[in-house]
Amino acid sequence: MMQFAIFNYVQPRDFADKRPENDPDGPAWGAYTKALIEAGVMVSGAALKPSHTATTLRIADGRRDLHDGPYAETKEQLGGFYIIDVPDVDAALAWAARNPAASTGAVEVRPIMQG
Amino acid sequence: MSHEAASKAAERIARLSYGKLVAMLAVRSRDIAGAEDALGEALLRAITDWSRFGVPANPEAWLVTVARRIDADRWRRAVAAADGAARWLLLEDERLATEDFEIPDDRLRLMLVCAHPALDPHLHTPLMLQAVLGIDARRIASAFLVSPATMGQRLSRAKARIAEAGIRFELPDRSDLPRRSDAVLAAIYAAYSLGWELAFIDAARSLDLVKEAIWLARLLIELEPGNSEAHALLALVMFAEARRAARRDPSTGGFVPLSEQDTSFWDLAMIAEAEHALRVAGELGTSGRFGFEAAIQAVHSARRLTGTTNWIAIEHLYRGLLLVSPTIGAHIGHAVSLAEVGSAVSALAHLDALPEELTSRHQPYWVARAHLLAIAGDIGGATQAYEKAIGLTEDVASRRFLMARKAQSEDLTSRNDQISAHPIAVVRKSE
Numbered sequence: 001m002m003q004f005a006i007f008n009y010v011q012p013r014d015f016a017d018k019r020p021e022n023d024p025d026g027p028a029w030g031a032y033t034k035a036l037i038e039a040g041v042m043v044s045g046a047a048l049k050p051s052h053t054a055t056t057l058r059i060a061d062g063r064r065d066l067h068d069g070p071y072a073e074t075k076e077q078l079g080g081f082y083i084i085d086v087p088d089v090d091a092a093l094a095w096a097a098r099n100p101a102a103s104t105g106a107v108e109v110r111p112i113m114q115g
Numbered sequence: 116m117s118h119e120a121a122s123k124a125a126e127r128i129a130r131l132s133y134g135k136l137v138a139m140l141a142v143r144s145r146d147i148a149g150a151e152d153a154l155g156e157a158l159l160r161a162i163t164d165w166s167r168f169g170v171p172a173n174p175e176a177w178l179v180t181v182a183r184r185i186d187a188d189r190w191r192r193a194v195a196a197a198d199g200a201a202r203w204l205l206l207e208d209e210r211l212a213t214e215d216f217e218i219p220d221d222r223l224r225l226m227l228v229c230a231h232p233a234l235d236p237h238l239h240t241p242l243m244l245q246a247v248l249g250i251d252a253r254r255i256a257s258a259f260l261v262s263p264a265t266m267g268q269r270l271s272r273a274k275a276r277i278a279e280a281g282i283r284f285e286l287p288d289r290s291d292l293p294r295r296s297d298a299v300l301a302a303i304y305a306a307y308s309l310g311w312e313l314a315f316i317d318a319a320r321s322l323d324l325v326k327e328a329i330w331l332a333r334l335l336i337e338l339e340p341g342n343s344e345a346h347a348l349l350a351l352v353m354f355a356e357a358r359r360a361a362r363r364d365p366s367t368g369g370f371v372p373l374s375e376q377d378t379s380f381w382d383l384a385m386i387a388e389a390e391h392a393l394r395v396a397g398e399l400g401t402s403g404r405f406g407f408e409a410a411i412q413a414v415h416s417a418r419r420l421t422g423t424t425n426w427i428a429i430e431h432l433y434r435g436l437l438l439v440s441p442t443i444g445a446h447i448g449h450a451v452s453l454a455e456v457g458s459a460v461s462a463l464a465h466l467d468a469l470p471e472e473l474t475s476r477h478q479p480y481w482v483a484r485a486h487l488l489a490i491a492g493d494i495g496g497a498t499q500a501y502e503k504a505i506g507l508t509e510d511v512a513s514r515r516f517l518m519a520r521k522a523q524s525e526d527l528t529s530r531n532d533q534i535s536a537h538p539i540a541v542v543r544k545s546e
Contacts (some may be wrong), residue, residue: 028505028514035506039476093260103316105510 003043003085003112004092010079012050028100036084041095043083051077076105083112102105121166125158128174133249134334136175138221140182140285147228147246148274149186157182170205221249223338224284226331230298238273239302242308245270248327252339258309258319258324296339298407300348303331314362315370315510341374343399347394347406353389354412357382370516378419382385386416388397405441407432411448424457443473447483459491476508482517489524497524 018045023029029047036042051070056066069079079101085090089111133154140150157178171177229242241259242252256266276282287295310324332349339345361380364371370375376475393409411432418424433449446469453462466474474480485500501521508514 027502027518031502031506033506035476037206038503056426089265090261096429097260097509098507100511100514102509103514 001085001088002092003083003090003114004089005083005110005112006084006092007108008079008081008099008101008111009074009076009106009108010101011076011105015061025100032098032100035098036082036095041084041086041091043085045080045082047080048078048096054058058096076101079105116166116169118166121164121170122162123175124165124170125161128161128178129158129249132175132178134222134225134247135220135251136182137246138284138343139179140227141184141228141246142221142224144186144278144455145282145284145305146274146278147225148271148278149189150182151246153182153186154178156185206413206539220338220446221284222334224286224298226302226338227287228277228282228284230295230302231277232295232298233280234276236272236298236301236387238269239298240305241266241270242273243299243302243480244327246274246533247331250327254320254323258313258320267491271315276405286458293341293342293431296335296342297344299335300344300446303328303335304348304351304405306331307355311355312509314359315512322359325352328352329356341399343401344403344405345404346396346411347398347401349390350389350396350409351405351412353385353392354409354416357385357389357416370512372417372516375423381416381419389413389510402435404436414438424455426452430456441490443469443477445479447479450487451483454487454490459487462487476507477505477511481507485517485520485524489520494524494527497521 031040033045036045037074052068053115054068054070056067056071082099084092084095086095089109092109092111096102096109101107136154137147137150140153141147161174163173165171192456197404211228225247226243229246230239234242239472244255245252252267252270253263255270256263259266261269273283306324307328310321310326310328313321313324327353329349332345332352335342335345336349349520358373358376358381359383361378362371362374363369381500387451389409390413393406393413396406396409411429412434414425414428430449430452433445433452437449446465450462453459455463463484466480466487469480481500481504485497485504486499487520488494488500498521501517505514505521508517
C-alpha cells in the first residue's frame, strides 16, 4: 500500500455570504469524503478556509516579509486536501478523478514519502 | 510544392495509413516500436523531400521504402548481433526487389497482435489505439486515467514483449480466429465505452475516442466481413452515438437519462446505419454479446417511433446477454429492466446477489440501486445509495443530476409524512 496526497484546487465560488454551509457543492464533497471513508482508503484530510484568509510569510536576509493572501495568486486556489492509502498510483488517480474539484478546478496527486 | 502543402500531405497519409504502414513494417520484424520510430522519421523526411520534389505517385510505398531504409541503417549501426546482420540483408534485398509495389493490408494482423492473449488485457486497447491509429501516448493516458509517463512505459514494455516473446504476426487458423477476434472486439468496445464515459468530462476527447472506435469497427468489418459480432458492435456503437445530442439538456447543459431524452434530438442517419449493421449481423447469425447489446439499444431506439419503451423485450434480451456475457453492467441493466416490468423487489434481490468486490466502487450500480430503492419506497435506503453514487461520480453534470434526484426523493418523503400517503404511489407518479 502507498500513501498519496490529493490537493483540491478550487475556483473561488460566488455563493451567498461565502459560508461553507451555503456552498451548493457542499453535499458533493460530503459524499466524496464518505466514499473514501467507506472504501477504507482515507487516512486524513482537511478543508481550508478561502484563500483570502491566508497570510504568507517569507524570511530573507533576516527580514520578515508578510503579506495577506495566498502564496500564489492563481485562478484556482488550494481548497483542501486528502491523504489516502491505496495499492498504487492508478488507484490514487481513480479517486482523484472522482474529486469534485477535478471537474471544476484541478486536483494534484502526489505520492507521500515513506521512510 | 510549399513546405506547408508537403506537411499537409504527409499528415493526411499519416492519419489515413498509419496503422497499415506500421503493420506492414512490423509484420516481418515484429518490432512495433521500431516500426513506429522508423515511420515517424520517414514522415519527417517526407516533408522536406516532398516540398522539393512533390508528392510521389505512391506516397505510401515511398514512406515504407524510406522507413525500411531508416530501420536498416539503425540495424547496421547497432554493431549487429548475428541476427541483426541477417535481418539487415533481408531488408536490403526487399528494398531492392520492390521499388514499386502494392502494400498489402496487414492491419488485421496488427490488431490481433495488439490484442494477443500473452499481453495484459488492460493494454490491448491502448496498444491498438497507438499502433493502429497512431494516437499519442498522452491522449491515451488521459482517456485511461493513467499518468502519461506510466502509460508510455506500459506501451513500450508491451511492444518489447511482442518482440521478445516472438508473438507472431500471422492470421491464426480458422478455428482460432473467432476467439482472437473477440479480444479485438473487446478492445474496440473498451475504446467506445471510454469515449461514452468522457462525454460530460471532455466532450472533444469523447468524440475523438468514439470516432476512433467506429473507425476501428468499420475496419474490422472490412477485414473480416463474415464476423457477425463485428457488425453488431458497429450497430451498438452507432445506436448509442446517435443519442449524443439528446444526453444534454439544451437549456441547462444538464444530464438527461435515456428514458427522458427528447427523441427528436436523435441522429436518424446513425440509427439507420446501426439498424443496417444489426440486420447484417442477424443474417450472419449472431448470438454473441454484442448482438444482444445492440438489440437492446435497437429497442430503446424504437421509442422514437412508438413513443414507449418495450421493457418486456429489453428484459428478455438482458437474460440472453447474461447467458453469454454476465458482466456487472449486464446485471445492472437486467435489474433496471426487471423493475420497469413491475418487479422492483426481485430487481433489488438481483442487485443484492452481486459480489461486493464488484459493486462497492461501481458508480452505475449505486445509481441503479438508488433508483430501485426509491421506486420500492425505501427512501432512507435510496438516500444512502444516492449519496454513495454521488461520491463515486466523476463528472459534474451527472453529479448535479444525482443530487437533484436525491433531493427529489427526500422531498417526497417529507410531503408523504404530512399527507401520510403511500410513498410508492407518490414516487411512481414522479417517475
